[in-house]
Amino acid sequence: MSRPVEHVFADGAAAAQNLARRIGAVLGEAIAARGVAGIALSGGRSPRPVLKALSGLPLDWGEVVVTLVDERWVAPDHADSNEKLIRETLLTGAATKARFVPMKNDAADAYAGAAACEVAFEALPWPLDIVLLGMGEDGHTASLFPQAKELAEGLSTQARVLAVTPPAAPHQRMTLSAGAIVDSRHIFLQIGGAAKKAVYDRALAGGSVEELPIRLALCQDKVPVEVWISD
Numbered sequence: 487m488s489r490p491v492e493h494v495f496a497d498g499a500a501a502a503q504n505l506a507r508r509i510g511a512v513l514g515e516a517i518a519a520r521g522v523a524g525i526a527l528s529g530g531r532s533p534r535p536v537l538k539a540l541s542g543l544p545l546d547w548g549e550v551v552v553t554l555v556d557e558r559w560v561a562p563d564h565a566d567s568n569e570k571l572i573r574e575t576l577l578t579g580a581a582t583k584a585r586f587v588p589m590k591n592d593a594a595d596a597y598a599g600a601a602a603c604e605v606a607f608e609a610l611p612w613p614l615d616i617v618l619l620g621m622g623e624d625g626h627t628a629s630l631f632p633q634a635k636e637l638a639e640g641l642s643t644q645a646r647v648l649a650v651t652p653p654a655a656p657h658q659r660m661t662l663s664a665g666a667i668v669d670s671r672h673i674f675l676q677i678g679g680a681a682k683k684a685v686y687d688r689a690l691a692g693g694s695v696e697e698l699p700i701r702l703a704l705c706q707d708k709v710p711v712e713v714w715i716s717d
């Protein structure tokens with residue numbers, strides 16, 4: 487297992503700007519090479535400045551397919567919706583032309599919505615060019631949480647998406663499976679703060695993926711991983 491390429495910044499804003507530029511470069515290379523670029527984005531707090539910076543980059547956004555790494559099973563106008571985050575940060579200005587494929591559908595809950603989401607996700611341009619991951623201080627990534635009853639399924643299924651009920655975090659989730667996350671050309675990971683850096687270092691030191699699911703990305707050699715680390 488090769489150590490990820492690490493981009494270290496004292497300042498989170500500088501890390502976000504650098505990450506946005508790197509994403510833009512990879513998307514541009516993908517469009518030049520294959521006429522289309524696919525990216526899956528995580529939700530939460532960390533991506534917000536990255537997505538705002540990315541939305542202003544001069545890309546052929548009409549050839550970019552944007553989707554989610556995971557979603558909270560709430561209405562798209564709910565404050566906790568990752569779709570809402572994407573629409574109000576990235577899909578503005580020129581980036582409005584990008585094709586967005588949401589995870590949330592009209593099913594009453596994530597489990598009922600998984601089959602339709604799987605059909606929608608099969609149509610994405612796999613392997614995706616970029617999967618942008620975050621990480622919780624418990625070592626979760628996407629919505630693959632330690633102690634979740636669906637974790638084993640998420641780590642082993644051939645399906646691209648599955649429904650999960652986090653042990654502690656709010657809302658049912660839809661999440662990319664581990665197999666879908668590594669069906670990509672680049673995995674980018676954002677780590678902010680000392681607590682997450684310590685978990686990242688522990689993940690690299692070895693141990694089970696069940697203990698720290700972020701290891702599904704860090705402890706594999708199929709997809710190159712780059713990590714943006716800031717204080």
Ligand SMILES: O=C(O)[C@H](O)[C@@H](O)[C@H](O)[C@H](O)COP(=O)(O)O
Pocket residue numbers: 528529530531532533555556557558568619620621622626627628629
């Ligand atoms: O929907 C989500 O919450 C994310 O996809 C999740 O996996 C996130 O990446 C981590 O929880 C880190 O979140 P923060 O960036 O807010 O710390």
